[in-house]
Amino acid sequence: MPDLFEAEGPIELAEDAYLVPGYLARYSSEMIPLLRNILRMAPLRRMQVPGGGWMTSQISGCGQVVWVSDLDGYRYSTIDPLTGRAWPEMPDRLHQLAVQSAAVVGFTDFSPDCCLINCYRPGTGMGLHRDKDERDFSAPIVSFSLGIPAVFLFGGHRRRDPVSRVTLEHGDLVVWGGKSRLYYHGIAKLANATHSELGALRINLTFREAL
Ligand code: MD3
Ligand code: FE
Numbered sequence: 001m002p003d004l005f006e007a008e009g010p011i012e013l014a015e016d017a018y019l020v021p022g023y024l025a026r027y028s029s030e031m032i033p034l035l036r037n038i039l040r041m042a043p044l045r046r047m048q049v050p051g052g053g054w055m056t057s058q059i060s061g062c063g064q065v066v067w068v069s070d071l072d073g074y075r076y077s078t079i080d081p082l083t084g085r086a087w088p089e090m091p092d093r094l095h096q097l098a099v100q101s102a103a104v105v106g107f108t109d110f111s112p113d114c115c116l117i118n119c120y121r122p123g124t125g126m127g128l129h130r131d132k133d134e135r136d137f138s139a140p141i142v143s144f145s146l147g148i149p150a151v152f153l154f155g156g157h158r159r160r161d162p163v164s165r166v167t168l169e170h171g172d173l174v175v176w177g178g179k180s181r182l183y184y185h186g187i188a189k190l191a192n193a194t195h196s197e198l199g200a201l202r203i204n205l206t207f208r209e210a211l
Pocket of ligand 1: 116118126131141143152154174176180181182183184185186187204206
């Protein structure tokens, strides 16, 4: 029987995609104040999609560029369309944690220029999609989950491929690269729950090399 206090190692979810349960839990209390500070400068907002609908999660971010969406399409932008200013700089500590996290599963030359912040409340989610607005798909995407749990859905290269489900909890690290970098994925509508530090909220950070 594994030691109850031993950290869990990486679980391969798909080819070149790994979940490291609880890896970030020990860093969450230092990350949350950094996130609050970013969201003070670049508030969370819902984004409209080109078809006219609205995403149900709320988005912000930091770094040189952040992913944005409006009726004209999806793109990475150096300017926050809500404030008209540059996005907040990515705190060195967040950058360092993202680089360290990628290295845990063997991606050793990752240097993100974008940290997208997705914020979910119970009843919200994210439909199946691919992340394909980045310039170079050879870099992985590193995801930090904080707050209440969510069911992550992931399929394959085709929208019709069968979908697997895995629950992402506070402190979970997911790294997607290589062969599964362009897999379809999404987040099922969140159930009601409360987290001790964040309340009825899930925050997901995705670190990307977008430029
Ligand atoms: C699989 N975010 O921001 S993170 C997104 O929890 C996004 O907020 C989800 O999908 C969230 O685009 C999922 C895990 C993740 C991130 C990027 C991926 C999974 C991925 C890229 C390719 C395949
Ligand atoms: Fe995505």
